[in-house]
Amino acid sequence: xxxxxxxxxxxxxxxxxxxxxxxxxxxxxxxxxxxxxxxxxxxxxxxxxxxxxxxxxxxxxxxxxxxxxxxxxxxxxxxxxxxxxxxxxxxxxxxxxxxxxxxxxxxxxxxxxxxxxxxxxxxxxxxxxxxxxxxxxxxxxxxxxxxxxxxxxxxxxxxxxxxxxxxxxxxxxxxxxxxxxxx
Amino acid sequence: xxxxxxxxxxxxxxxxxxxxxxxxxxxxxxxxxxxxxxxxxxxxxxxxxxxxxxxxxxxxxxxxxxxxxxxxxxxxxxxxxxxxxxxxxxxxxxxxxxxxxxxxxxxxxxxxxxxxxxxxxxxxxxxxxxxxxxxxxxxxxxxxxxxxxxxxxxxxxxxxxxxxxxxxxxxxxxxxxxxxxxxxxxxxxx
Numbered sequence: 001x002x003x004x005x006x007x008x009x010x011x012x013x014x015x016x017x018x019x020x021x022x023x024x025x026x027x028x029x030x031x032x033x034x035x036x037x038x039x040x041x042x043x044x045x046x047x048x049x050x051x052x053x054x055x056x057x058x059x060x061x062x063x064x065x066x067x068x069x070x071x072x073x074x075x076x077x078x079x080x081x082x083x084x085x086x087x088x089x090x091x092x093x094x095x096x097x098x099x100x101x102x103x104x105x106x107x108x109x110x111x112x113x114x115x116x117x118x119x120x121x122x123x124x125x126x127x128x129x130x131x132x133x134x135x136x137x138x139x140x141x142x143x144x145x146x147x148x149x150x151x152x153x154x155x156x157x158x159x160x161x162x163x164x165x166x167x168x169x170x171x172x173x174x175x176x177x178x179x180x181x182x183x
Numbered sequence: 184x185x186x187x188x189x190x191x192x193x194x195x196x197x198x199x200x201x202x203x204x205x206x207x208x209x210x211x212x213x214x215x216x217x218x219x220x221x222x223x224x225x226x227x228x229x230x231x232x233x234x235x236x237x238x239x240x241x242x243x244x245x246x247x248x249x250x251x252x253x254x255x256x257x258x259x260x261x262x263x264x265x266x267x268x269x270x271x272x273x274x275x276x277x278x279x280x281x282x283x284x285x286x287x288x289x290x291x292x293x294x295x296x297x298x299x300x301x302x303x304x305x306x307x308x309x310x311x312x313x314x315x316x317x318x319x320x321x322x323x324x325x326x327x328x329x330x331x332x333x334x335x336x337x338x339x340x341x342x343x344x345x346x347x348x349x350x351x352x353x354x355x356x357x358x359x360x361x362x363x364x365x366x367x368x369x370x371x372x373x
Contacts, residue, residue: 014345049352050320056298057321058217065223069213073205073231080238
């Protein structure tokens with residue numbers, strides 16, 4: 001029981017250094033200390049330790065030191081104040097340049113930009129078709145192009161295919177004339 | 184005007200508000216750092232770095248803790264980084280703090296020896312215990328503030344302090360409260 005009380009007293013002694021004891025705890029501790037020489041000595045030891053630690057706190061380096069400190073900190077802060085300004089200016093310039101680039105790109109997109117592929121692909125495709133014709137003869141599409149589009153016999157059924165756009169098959173239209181035929 | 188008001192003022196563009204924060208905290212923060220690194224010039228550099236960092240980051244300060252806690256957290260972390268980088272030579276410079284006048288030459292010698300022992304013992308403490316002890320004794324912070332600076336709870340800060348005192352007492356033994364020399368009885372490891 002005594003041992004347990006001493007362990008508890010030791011904890012209370014440390015807390016007592018911080019004035020962290022309740023009235024009840026303080027009373028308990030004082031009662032214990034009056035009857036326990038070891039814990040009373042422990043209190044002195046701890047107090048001595050804390051006092052010694054306090055004396056070992058670093059000494060004030062002196063006014064000259066603080067003067068130098070203030071000067072260099074002030075200079076550092078001034079530099080920090082200037083530098084953000086430079087960075088802000090740089091960011092503004094970068095943002096402006098980016099805006100110009102975006103505007104140019106958008107303008108090219110919407111005002112018919114010269115698309116290299118768009119111009120060269122049909123020419124290359126036509127050249128390829130020509131090559132294929134030479135190798136394999138007329139392709140199916142050529143056959144339809146050579147047909148008489150006014151001749152119904154060429155297109156059995158109810159459909160007439162009208163080739164538009166100067167005969168080249170970019171697109172075609174299908175007219176359903178079945179109703180007319182019935183009439 | 185309290186710290187939080189000064190922080191808000193600074194964020195609204197009042198540079199003088201930051202100057203006031205520097206006036207309030209530059210010395211205590213530098214002394215705390217000095218207590219950790221034990222080197223005047225290094226402490227000056229680290230402390231200035233702390234304030235420059237605070238100047239830079241204050242716009243993002245979220246008031247999750249007090250300005251003081253936030254600033255000390257930066258200071259402690261910077262000091263720890265410095266120690267890690269330098270792997271400090273723990274040779275104790277005893278002439279930086281003259282012993283209290285009055286006692287005899289032999290007592291003064293014993294005080295110096297005591298101080299040397301004390302520092303060596305402190306250096307052997309786990310980092311968190313050592314920093315807790317320093318913040319509690321040198322900076323007189325309460326446990327809530329210590330927990331804010333070092334992380335953890337108020338209770339864990341109290342336990343760290345308690346453990347640190349216990350360990351030092353075991354290593355050094357009794358110290359006379361008035362003369363700061365080791366008591367002959369119960370002295371350990373001499």
